[in-house]
Amino acid sequence: MKPSLRALLRWGARHVLRERKQYLLMVLTLASVAAVMTVAGIAVWHSSRPVEGATGSAKAELDVAPSAARPIDGVVRAARRQFQRLDVSYRGSLKMSGVSGDLRPLDRDLGGVLGGAPFEVLSGHYPRWNGELAVTPALARLLREIYPRAGVGTTLTTRAGDRRIVGLVRDPANYDDLAAYVAPGTIEKPVSAVLLIDAPGEEIFDFADQHGIQSFGSVGDGAFSPFAVYALAGALSALLLTVLIASLGYLISAQRRLREFGLLSAVGATRRQVRFAVLASALCVGIAGAVVGTLAGFFLSASTSDALELLVRHDVMPDPRQWLVLPVVFVVVVVASVAGALQPARAIGRIPVSDALSARRPRPRPSRAMQTCGVVLLISAPVLLAWADRAERVAVAWLAPVVLVLALCLLAPALARVAARIAGLGTFGARFAGRDLVRHRQRTAMSLAALTAVLAVPMTLFTVIGSADTARDRQPPNLPPNVLILRDAASAEAGQVLHRREQPQRAARAALSRIKALLPDARIAPILVPVDPARPLSTSELGAGVPAYESVRLDYKRPRDKLRSQHPTWIATPDLLAAWGLARLGTGGPDALSISGEVVKLGSTRSAGAQELRSAALKVPEAADIAPIWLNPQTAQRRGLTAKPCCWMAVTAKPIPDELDAKLVAASGRDLVVLLASKEAAPVPLRAYALAVGLPVSLILVLLALAAGRAEAARELRLLSTIGASRAALRGIAASQAFALSAAAAVAATCAPRTSRG
Amino acid sequence: MIHLSDVVFRVGDGAEARTIIDGVSLAVAEGELVAVMGPSGSGKSTLLSLVGGLITPTSGTVCVDGRDVGAMSYDERAKLRLDRLGYVFQELNLVASLTAGENVSLPLELSGVRTRDARREARAALGRVGLEDRFGAYPDDLSGGERQRVAIARATIGGARLILADEPSGALDSVNAHAIAALLRRTATAGLLVTHDESIAAHADRVVLMQDGRLQTPGTAPAGPATTLAALR
Numbered sequence: 009m010k011p012s013l014r015a016l017l018r019w020g021a022r023h024v025l026r027e028r029k030q031y032l033l034m035v036l037t038l039a040s041v042a043a044v045m046t047v048a049g050i051a052v053w054h055s056s057r058p059v060e061g062a063t064g065s066a067k068a069e070l071d072v073a074p075s076a077a078r079p080i081d082g083v084v085r086a087a088r089r090q091f092q093r094l095d096v097s098y099r100g101s102l103k104m105s106g107v108s109g110d111l112r113p114l115d116r117d118l119g120g121v122l123g124g125a126p127f128e129v130l131s132g133h134y135p136r137w138n139g140e141l142a143v144t145p146a147l148a149r150l151l152r153e154i155y156p157r158a159g160v161g162t163t164l165t166t167r168a169g170d171r172r173i174v175g176l177v178r179d180p181a182n183y184d185d186l187a188a189y190v191a192p193g194t195i196e197k198p199v200s201a202v203l204l205i206d207a208p209g210e211e212i213f214d215f216a217d218q219h220g221i222q223s224f225g226s227v228g229d230g231a232f233s234p235f236a237v238y239a240l241a242g243a244l245s246a247l248l249l250t251v252l253i254a255s256l257g258y259l260i261s262a263q264r265r266l267r268e269f270g271l272l273s274a275v276g277a278t279r280r281q282v283r284f285a286v287l288a289s290a291l292c293v294g295i296a297g298a299v300v301g302t303l304a305g306f307f308l309s310a311s312t313s314d315a316l317e318l319l320v321r322h323d324v325m326p327d328p329r330q331w332l333v334l335p336v337v338f339v340v341v342v343v344a345s346v347a348g349a350l351q352p353a354r355a356i357g358r359i360p361v362s363d364a365l366s367a368r369r370p371r372p373r374p375s376r377a378m379q380t381c382g383v384v385l386l387i388s389a390p391v392l393l394a395w396a397d398r399a400e401r402v403a404v405a406w407l408a409p410v411v412l413v414l415a416l417c418l419l420a421p422a423l424a425r426v427a428a429r430i431a432g433l434g435t436f437g438a439r440f441a442g443r444d445l446v447r448h449r450q451r452t453a454m455s456l457a458a459l460t461a462v463l464a465v466p467m468t469l470f471t472v473i474g475s476a477d478t479a480r481d482r483q484p485p486n487l488p489p490n491v492l493i494l495r496d497a498a499s500a501e502a503g504q505v506l507h508r509r510e511q512p513q514r515a516a517r518a519a520l521s522r523i524k525a526l527l528p529d530a531r532i533a534p535i536l537v538p539v540d541p542a543r544p545l546s547t548s549e550l551g552a553g554v555p556a557y558e559s560v561r562l563d564y565k566r567p568r569d570k571l572r573s574q575h576p577t578w579i580a581t582p583d584l585l586a587a588w589g590l591a592r593l594g595t596g597g598p599d600a601l602s603i604s605g606e607v608v609k610l611g612s613t614r615s616a617g618a619q620e621l622r623s624a625a626l627k628v629p630e631a632a633d634i635a636p637i638w639l640n641p642q643t644a645q646r647r648g649l650t651a652k653p654c655c656w657m658a659v660t661a662k663p664i665p666d667e668l669d670a671k672l673v674a675a676s677g678r679d680l681v682v683l684l685a686s687k688e689a690a691p692v693p694l695r696a697y698a699l700a701v702g703l704p705v706s707l708i709l710v711l712l713a714l715a716a717g718r719a720e721a722a723r724e725l726r727l728l729s730t731i732g733a734s735r736a737a738l739r740g741i742a743a744s745q746a747f748a749l750s751a752a753a754a755v756a757a758t759c760a761p762r763t764s765r766g
Numbered sequence: 767m768i769h770l771s772d773v774v775f776r777v778g779d780g781a782e783a784r785t786i787i788d789g790v791s792l793a794v795a796e797g798e799l800v801a802v803m804g805p806s807g808s809g810k811s812t813l814l815s816l817v818g819g820l821i822t823p824t825s826g827t828v829c830v831d832g833r834d835v836g837a838m839s840y841d842e843r844a845k846l847r848l849d850r851l852g853y854v855f856q857e858l859n860l861v862a863s864l865t866a867g868e869n870v871s872l873p874l875e876l877s878g879v880r881t882r883d884a885r886r887e888a889r890a891a892l893g894r895v896g897l898e899d900r901f902g903a904y905p906d907d908l909s910g911g912e913r914q915r916v917a918i919a920r921a922t923i924g925g926a927r928l929i930l931a932d933e934p935s936g937a938l939d940s941v942n943a944h945a946i947a948a949l950l951r952r953t954a955t956a957g958l959l960v961t962h963d964e965s966i967a968a969h970a971d972r973v974v975l976m977q978d979g980r981l982q983t984p985g986t987a988p989a990g991p992a993t994t995l996a997a998l999r
Contacts, residue, residue: 011884015868015875022863268861274820275873275920276848278841361820362812365855 012281020288023265024296031289034257034345035297041246042301042341043308048239049333050309051316054324055237068212070203070221080201083219090215093206095120098198100190103167111166113141114202117192122204132160132175135191142175142189150186155670165674180323247344248410252417254290254348262286262356263369269356270364279357286353287346294345298338306334382418385411421446490660492672494519494682522675523658523682526668530658767928767956768794768817773826775812775979786812787823788979794956799929801959801970809979810960814930817958818851819843830928848877852921852957854950856933859917860905866892866912867901870920877924891919895949911942915949922953929957935966944969 009017024031072083084096095117102111118134135142141164143151151158158164164171171190179185205212215221262269269282277285309316309330317324359369389412392404416423424446431442494516520532664672676682775787786809794800802810815821816828819835820843828835831850835843847853852873860869871888875881892898895915905913914934921929931950935943947969950959959970967973975982 011875011878011881014881015872018868019861019864026863271853271855271859271861272872273844274818274847274853275876276844276846276851277876278844280841281876362815365820 013284016281016285017288017291019285020290021292024289024292027261030261031257031293031296034254034293035300037250037253038294038297038341038345039301039304041243041250041344042298042337043305044239044246045243045337045340046302046305046333047309047312047316048243049337050305050330051320052237052240053327053330053333054316054322055320068205068207068209070205070212070216072201072203072219072221074198074200075220078219080198083221084201084203086219087203087205087215090211091205091207093121095122095204097192097202097204098195099200099202100195100197101199102164102171102188111147111188112199113188113190113195115190115192115195116202120204122206128178128180130176130178132173134175134177135189135194136174137191138194139169139172140174140191141171142177143173144179144185144187145176146184147186147188148173148176155673183318183321245407245410247340249413251344251348252413254293254345255351256417258286258290258349259352259355261289262352266356266359266364266369267367269359270361270366273361274365283353283357286356287349290345290349290353291342294342297345298341301341302334302338305337306331378418379422382415382422385415386419389415490663492523492658492664492682494523494658494676519675519677522677523672526671526675527658527660527664529662530660532658767796767798767831768792768958769827769829769832770813770817771827771829773816773823773828775809775816775821776824786979787816789826790976790979790981791826792974792981794928794958796956798972799951799954799957799959799970801961801967801973802976803961803964803967803973804976808976810976811932812979813976814932814958814960818853818930819846848873849924850928852918852923852927852929852954854914854917854921854929854931854934856936859920860908860913862905865902865904866897866908866916869905869916870923873920874924879924887923888919891923892916894922894953895919910938911945914938914942914946918946918949918953927955929954929959931957931959931961933960933962935961935963940965 070087072078072080074080080098087094087096097114097116099112099114102113129142130145132142143158148158151162151164155162155164158173160173160176162173164173175189177187177189179187205215269285272282272285313324356364363369389408392408392411395404424442428442428446432439524530524532672682770790770792773787773790774785776783776785778784788809790809790813792800792813802813804810812821816823817830817835819828819830819838822836826836830846833846835846838846860866861872864872867885867888870891871881871884874884874887879887889898889901892901895918897912897915897919900908900912900916905916908916917934918929921927921931929950934950935946938946943963943966947959947966950957951969959967961967
């Protein structure tokens with residue numbers, strides 16, 4: 009390194025050490041960003057799911073689905089011939105009452121040749137013989153919709169007989185996996201087979217290619233957990249804000265040292281050397297922040313691996329390569345710090361030496377362009393948040409505080425002038441504080457930006473979570489709380505709305521009478537739907553616009569009353585959907601519908617029919633007696649369409665009590681499934697978490713910022729004390745400065761969520 | 767060594783334009799120390815800045831070692847200051863976060879001299895002003911007189927230099943002020959010394975008086991300081 013650069017670097021380092029209080033806020037801000045980036049980086053590193061967790065020591069996992077040309081047994085035999093080390097598991101199918109899809113249990117053998125359990129037993133034990141079942145916690149949670157205390161010891165009613173849950177197991181590669189496991193060798197009619205193979209990748213590819221196997225698991229599925237993505241986005245936003253804040257901080261610091269820079273020039277330093285002197289301080293601050301931050305991030309990541317696993321939703325394997333994140337974060341933070349100092353360095357380099365020697369800062373010229381830009385950005389921030397709220401764009405929501413901080417930096421001089429004008433009407437302390445804000449506009453802008461950032465980030469998090477809640481609220485409910493639907497278990501194939509088989513009338517009648525006994529005031533009616541035997545409809549064919557209850561999640565967590573108040577007209581019944589779908593497809597749908605005695609005539613064309621049915625759906629406040637009307641029965645018959653009972657609907661006057669759910673499911677028997685309105689679950693208090701974590705952090709940073717501001721004003725306060733200002737007056741001045749800064753920042757920060765929610 | 771020819775320096779535009787230096791011509795020969803005296807606002811410090819290339823004249827020429835400072839680029843002027851000129855100010859002569867030795871070695875290190883060599887030179891320069899034992903002291907730990915001596919050591923490091931001293935004794939008591947002036951006289955090969963103090967000016971080879979941006983020659987100056995100056999010479 010050149011001696012001149014070394015000398016300037018030494019000077020920068022000494023200056024930072026000497027003025028460490030002044031730089032503390034910047035070092036802490038950079039360190040916080042470095043720590044967050046480290047944790048986020050490691051989370052992203054582990055976010056992709058490792059195949060080792062899912063398949064033990066196997067190189068790959070092949071999912072073999074049966075077909076006429078390729079029976080499962082044939083593929084398994086071929087695999088056994090070709091590969092030495094192989095584990096085969098079969099997947100069965102269990103039809104369950106109360107669940108729209110079927111369970112697909114796997115008979116994975118824990119003692120297979122590839123060894124090692126591909127999952128961990130959290131409680132209970134692994135199934136040992138037929139009749140036992142182990143489920144993942146995610147599946148257990150889903151089952152609690154029907155079986156309120158689903159867990160170890162619960163007996164599930166399936167078409168293949170009762171199954172007792174004997175264990176809770178967790179897939180280390182995916183904590184959200186909805187999986188069930190049975191004892192090895194107990195699946196009689198497998199619907200697919202899973203081959204775990206330990207062989208070179210090319211051989212496995214060739215084998216999969218030969219046998220037309222599409223489903224192929226390999227190292228990492230490329231899916232990032234939402235947390236990791238949000239954390240990274242948050243860290244990058246924070247980095248941008250930090251660059252902005254650091255830039256203002258370096259400008260303030262450089263202006264304080266203006267005479268020293270003048271001296272440097274007078275001694276003979278070139279402009280480049282003066283610029284480097286400014287950058288040297290930033291380099292030292294960046295290094296200090298990066299060291300503290302990456303160390304904090306390292307310890308945070310190392311000590312919270314359990315929490316990390318819960319956040320990325322799979323086991324985190326010890327991997328020394330993850331620490332490569334540390335040097336990357338280190339470099340990024342140092343570069344960000346130096347980048348923040350580029351503009352101040354250029355500005356200081358441009359000041360004439362004689363002005364610098366007499367510490368005369370260039371008089372700031374009010375720039376209309378900057379102010380206009382600030383106003384535009386200030387308006388853009390809430391618009392962005394509102395848009396993010398509506399369009400559910402989380403990235404845009406994170407962009408909003410960055411825009412807001414930028415706007416405030418640009419508008420800070422004008423805002424401070426207004427504040428000073430208002431403060432001029434007040435006491436001496438307020439007047440002094442107001443003028444101080446105007447005079448030190450960079451400091452004002454920096455404080456404003458820092459305070460806005462630290463308040464806006466948790467507020468934005470709050471808004472993002474609120475936005476997610478709102479999006480969930482907008483989802484239609486599956487059923488009104490006073491309705492249940494009873495139907496054939498065989499029709500519960502995923503994606504199939506209508507079924508072709510005739511209902512098991514006898515079983516249905518028995519089940520209906522049991523349900524009638526449980527719900528004495530219920531009106532129960534069959535729903536007749538024209539059925540094309542040759543062509544079942546799928547939910548995808550129903551199109552968007554009117555929700556299909558098949559696609560609504562069963563774990564929908566909203567209070568019923570809230571749902572009813574929010575969606576009074578969005579209750580779509582299966583028959584209405586079916587008729588609507590048929591009309592859209594133009595495949596001989598009904599000519600009209602009777603909805604609670606009111607006849608709605610459907611149009612002859614696909615689009616007209618869809619429109620009218622959509623209007624009809626919106627008019628139906630709750631489930632009603634709906635029947636198709638055939639104006640020309642001959643046409644229907646000629647097309648092979650007949651009206652058959654698709655299912656039965658029970659409507660009660662009052663919402664069905666939660667405690668009856670399990671009894672209703674039991675009453676439905678093995679051949680029928682009962683669909684109930686989703687149950688209320690305790691809402692996840694994410695907003696509370698955001699505030700609980702965000703606000704204390706914000707408060708600490710706010711106090712630091714205020715302390716820095718007060719330290720800046722200390723010299724002037726001392727001067728005032730020498731001319732006779734009382735201690736009380738000085739305290740008042742300091743307090744009014746703090747108030748002016750924090751009040752402005754609070755207004756700036758809180759406007760974001762307010763506009764978003766409004 | 768220094769030659770100013772009909773130098774004019776104006777600031778501001780239009781009606782707000784003010785002439786700070788108005789047609790000054792001055793020559794400083796090698797080995798000559800010239801004291802510039804005059805009331806506040808007469809343009810003494812501006813004259814120093816023009817010679818040092820901190821500002822460029824509106825018209826006229828400022829030559830140092832025969833080179834026109836006004837025609838030089840920013841970096842050429844910086845190089846000139848680094849190689850040939852040494853500044854001494856009234857206050858804030860030193861970088862607070864560097865030791866006395868580092869302050870003195872700074873010009874050499876900026877010009878590319880190896881740190882070890884620069885330190886050795888700095889120690890020698892401090893020795894010349896009697897502060898060899900204060901090499902590692904920070905400016906805050908030095909007295910006012912010591913700081914000025916460190917500044918002089920820095921201004922004279924690296925061989926023969928022109929000293930541009932702006933009120934170097936303004937913040938010192940009379941004993942220290944005379945010691946500093948004597949030191950300047952002893953160490954400078956040539957230079958300009960701006961001062962209010964006639965007794966300090968007495969250390970110079972020649973005294974010129976500035977008033978309203980113009981140089982007054984002894985005898986033509988107004989009564990008072992000029993008479994005293996004339997008597998001094």
